[in-house]
Amino acid sequence: MTTLTTPLGDLTRSGEVALRILKTLPGTSVMVFDTELRVVMLTGTTHERYGYQSEQVEGTSMVESIAGRPEFAALLPRFREAIQGETAIFSFQMPGSDRWAEIETGPLRDDAGQIVGGVLVSRDVTEGLAAGRALDDAEALFTRVFEDAPTGMAIVSLEGAFLRVNGSVCEITGYPAERLLASTFQEITHPDDLGADLDYLARLTAGEIRNYQLEKRYLCANGEYVWIMLSVSIVRGEDDAPRYYVAQIEDISERKRGERDLRFRAEHDSLTGLINRPRFEKELTERIGPDRRHRRSSALLLLDLDGFKALNDTLGHQAGDRVLQHVAEIVSGRLREQDLFARIGGDEFAALIDDTDETRARGIAHELVELLRSSPVAIGERTVRVTASIGVTPLDAGAGDSATALDSVDQALYRAKSRGRDQVA
Template structure:
């Protein structure tokens, strides 16, 4: 560092306006605090790098005064006018360049063009941060999912993705954020606001910042036609609940028969859990069926999080769920039942209210491969109703459950001590 450049650096650091010293090739020699603050970079990120690395698109103008569109560290952009003067060395040659910057309004043609392309695209377009949260969406994206723009901003893509599709989506996001891939394409299901699944093709690309690291994501989304849905997708729809994406009753019966057939070889016990929501009807009556659907999907997510690899989680009725699991003994199965019951005592915040999940969870186990699947489900169902009514059954007792008529009354009128969906505290 020469004495001359050191003196200029001292002057720049005392200046309130953004300023920089450049070498004759346009590389940063020094940037003052004001410029670093405007661009959002530390000084070390700028030094020895060309000014063009931080410039988006064409530089407008020539000579000593030009307009540049800079990309800041948060991936936003701003236009600044750069005024440059040479600093002559003792031989009269330009050794350094002194540049001063001040912000100017965006060039209107650039901003208008981008806004028109984004807003009027015939397919869904969205911007996401690196956590997968939508920061901007166009009308086509809102129409596809049934949410307003206000509702979608701040939501994550995972909020409307079925749990079974989360793993692929999370892996793709990680590849983009880590810079392993510039673009990914996924066929997946989104959950419409009304509750039904939508098969879509999502193409997501990463946009890098001036430091060449991923700054944000751009997604394009279009609904797949019926001809684009493969036979595997159709098979999936036939064996899974359309709202939650869980296995349906038919797939549950098949999985249970398979697990029982493996019992003699594998040993241990097969456990079947049946969980019944205690407050779906009052939520539907108070807040509408969209809130009830959110209660069901949240319950499904909690069960999937509680289950272990190899377990089967199913929705077998309007507000009933089941889990098939294997354990070394009955005590381990009972501990698993208690763990699931604890997971199903949770809350979900929404912009308008707080949903409280409360469920009764019954358990049936067997070590006998000859046990009929229907009988095991029945026993778990009866244990669940004993628990719902606060009765204490013991192993081997005949079920003392309400009749079918009484059972429906329990659903329609939950006990007074069951917490109901409450307005969100503000």
């Protein structure tokens, strides 16, 4: 508090201008008192709200005035401290009211520095306190929502540093909060996902979009990646300048696993685990279609089991299923990982052999026929001999589309069957 240095006798002259200014300030009162705690001057507006008029108070003893208003008794020690040279600032709820004042008390000195009285300045701060409480309440509510949210939430700087994270982010990633707050989102984002995320952030910062959502992967503390749904918005200042990002992070690993399982079941044969006909035809189209950049010599094989219907009718469908699994295992063991092998019908299998000419492809087909012939399958107490016929068609620059290739290899298979089966055509 600024200590007044004018003698009380001269106060109405030297302090008059300042006090007039104070009087014009809304919600402010100034009281000057001498060392006997008599009110020398009272000006302003605050005191009038509580039944005190300047002309009634000036010249009276504060001790006597307060004695008639005991609810103000807590102020009396502050007045005495002021004339002892002490200053104080404190909040005071006006009795019988919901209004609050900030009160400042201090000594009044003459030109020689001697204390000749004291000064009290009272400012009504009710609205300010209410606004502060509202802000505190809002902050407390935000903190509860932020910390207790089942979804991960993070405050991120414009450079990508984590400024604040909740417990759900820690659970999703496996990192403690201290580790995350010392890192950036770039450090834990899968390299393949980072570009798209940064592109969205640039558009968000530039004001082109208000928010965005992105499926991406975070590197977890255990070294594995977790799929998340990231939702990001931006907080701007009063000047519309970007301040920070707010990110919501949802663990979608279970959903992704479910999608992978559904996709696998949609594209694979449940009995043998091989890809099915729709997936095979799609892959075949991509490999031999006109849009492929580098055409390589390849061949298409179509394998059909000999006498499979009779086996099913005689031994039952369980026996037939075991034979199909056996064939899938034998052929898969011979083909390379890069070759494409599928079950495309009841007892029909197809293989796309890359980087091979027709002669080598026929050699592979003969090997497969021999392998199946020499590998009987045990079904219960019986041993069943399995044979197959295989059609082969080369896929070169003139192979056409997948439908043409499949029609060609089907004709080749028909020729193998017509020649007595258990052979290649």
